[in-house]
Structures are given as structure tokens and as C-alpha cells.
Amino acid sequence: MSTESKRTSVFENGLIWFGAGVSIAEILTGTYFSTLGFGRGLAAILLGHLIGGAMMFAAGMIGGLERKSAMETVKMSFGEKGSILFVLLNVLQLVGWTAIMIYDGALAADGIMHTGPWVWSIVIGGLILVWILIGLTNLGKINTVAMAALFILCLLLFRVIFAGGGPGAEAVIDDSLSFGAAVELGVAMPLSWLPLISDYTREAEKPLAATAVSVIVYSLVSIFMYVIGMGASILTGTDDIASIMVKAGLGAAGLLIIVFSTVTTTFLDAYSAGVSSVSISPKINEKWAAALVTVIGTVLALVYPMDNITGFLYLIGSVFAPMVAIQIADYFVLRKKPFTGGVNARSLTLWLIGFIAYRLLMRVDTPVGNTLPDMVLTILLCLFFHAVGGKERG
Secondary structure, eight states, X not given: OOOGGGOBOHHHHHHHXXXXXXXXXXXXXXXXXXXXXXXXXXXXXXXXXXXXXXXXXXXXXXXXXXXOOHHHHHHHHHOTTTTHHHHHHHHHHHHHHHHHHHHHHHHHHHHHHOSOHHHHHHHHHHHHHHHHXXXXXXXXXXXXXXXXXXXXXXXXXXXXXXXXXXXXXXXXXXXXXXXXXXXXXXXXXXXXXXXXXXXXXXXXXXXXXXXXXXXXXXXXXXXHHHHHHXXXXXXXXXXXXXXXXXXXXXXXXXXXXXXXXXXXXXHHHHHHHHHHHHTTOTTSOHHHHHXXXXXXXHHHHHHSOOOOOHHHHHHHHHHHHHHHHHHHIIIIISOOOOOOSSOOHHHHHHHHHHHHHHHHHTTSOOXXXXXXXXXXXXXXXXXXXXXXXXXXXX
């Protein structure tokens, strides 16, 4: 962990999460909302981010207040050995995200330059390695320049897409995506950051302010990117990012948006994979583990097609939504002391119930998606078991 003099400022945390929000994945996900029409689609995006942002804030505050990484905070509820399951699953999902982001970014960049996706996979992977080797606490000035450039380019993209008077006339509204399913897609991206956010808030000078700014900045930028994707799909009739950029007349500018938004987002995935690896063994070096994850992700992007990630997103939700719900119940509601034993069987049992409930709720169309009902159910079960089960052993 960094010394006090090396802790990140509120501004630096905001920049980090601005980079997380400016993402090709966010734009792609936004294109799915076009079938709802602009009004209902925007409502689903806002509601989804409200739910997901609240969960992000709670998770980030635990790590910020305790000065622990995301996976270290998991030990407080599940035990030293019980947390290993989530550490392994988290590292695997971060390797998956790294590969997916590099793959999507390379395909989009190739759609503009036509040099071959493999070239852009290597370029993006190399830039992520540069970000990692510079280090989180030394990224301030570089991130400031990169984020300012990305923000200007995204504003340009937004203006070009919506300059024709805004979406509406060309929208094809159908029942292919229900409102509840759309809300769940709105929750999906913030939810994917739940097992990561504490890796950054633990380093903050002011945990409360840094967590609040991180979540607010990420949520606003993510909503903005979703709206760009939805509006572009409505107006251009396509969900192909490269095609949208070309139709918008953004050649080189579009390429910069694609490459650097992919780098700034994927850096967080790779970095957190390194941080989480330390929970497996303290002998592992965070930075070199993150570099290895980047290399593996780049290789996977080169050899394995990853065009449909819907199942991957739902798997992440089913694993980490009940996990974080248990942490929220233990830390904020029940105010339990950290579990000191090896395995907290009660918490793992509650997590398994929450996991199964999430998978079952995927078959039910609710107006608020299935993440919120699952987390509420899991928290209520925690309170019930605490009331009737007495003190946990360990």
C-alpha cells in the first residue's frame, strides 16, 4: 500500500473513473436501448445507473474506510480462506474483461484504419502495459491530458451524432428488449466494477469524498456514453462502432477515442487483477501480475472471438451482486467485527442462496431488473440469519 504522501487525491480518483466510463463497451451496450425509443431508453439507463451507482458507493466506502483492497475487504465477511473463491473468480473475470476490451477496441479501430485487428490488439495491449508500468499514483499528469483529450473528442462525437435534431423519427420500437431487461443492462456496467472500486478508494487521501466523486463521475460519464450509443443506433441504424464513427465524419478523432478509451478502461481491469492476486499470495507483485494479465488478455484477443458478452455480464452479476450484498449487510447494517476464522460457512451459504436466486430471477421480468431484488433478498436473509442464528464462530 502507498504511503500517506503517495495517496491519490479526490481529483485523481475522479480522473481514474472518468477513464473507466469513457469506454467502447459502454457505447456498445447503449446501442441495445434503441428499440425502446429514446424516452424509455433514457429512463432505463438512468434507473440502472442509480441502482448500480449506489452499490458501487457502498463497496468503495468499505475499502476506503478500511484501507483495504476489494478482495481484502471480502475476507472481513467470508474469512481468510473463504475469500479465495471470490479472489479467483475476480481475477478470472478481470482477465476476461481485459481480453474483451482489447478485442472490441481492436475491431473498432480496424474498422477505421483497416490494418488488421491483430495490429490494434498489440498496440492497445502495449499502451496498457505503459499505463501499468507508470503506476497508479504517478498517472496524474498523463491522465489529466488523456482525459481532457478524450472528453473533447466525446463531446464532438455527441454533437455530430445529435446535430440532426436528436433521435426520434428513425427509431424502430419493438418488444425485443423489455424495460426491466434494459434496466439490468444499465446496472451491468456499474455492477462489473463492484469487486474493483476499493482497489482505488483504499489509496485515497479522503475516502468519503473520493468514493463519492468516483461514483458520480463514473455514473455521469457512463450514462453519457450509453446515450451516445443509443442515439447513434437510432439515427444511423447500426450498432457497429467503427461505422458510427465513419458516418459521423470522425476519422482520426474516432480512432483516438477508440484506442485511448479502451486503454484507460482496461488499465483498471488489469491493475485490479494484480491487486487481487496479492490476496492469493503476498509474494505476488501487483504491478507484474497486472502486466501478465495484460499480456494474457492481448493473446486471448488475438486468438479468440468475443462478440457476445451478455452471458459474461450476467455471470459477473450472479457472482458479485450477492457477495457485495453480504458485505453491505455486515459492515453498514449489522456493523459486525471482521470475521477472523478461515471460512465463514454462514456467509458462503447465504452467498450460494443469493447466487441461485439471481439465476432464477433472470427468468422473471421485473421493472427494476434482477440485481436489485437479488441484493435486497440477500441482505434480508443476512439480517434474518443474524437474528435467529446468534454469533458467528471465528
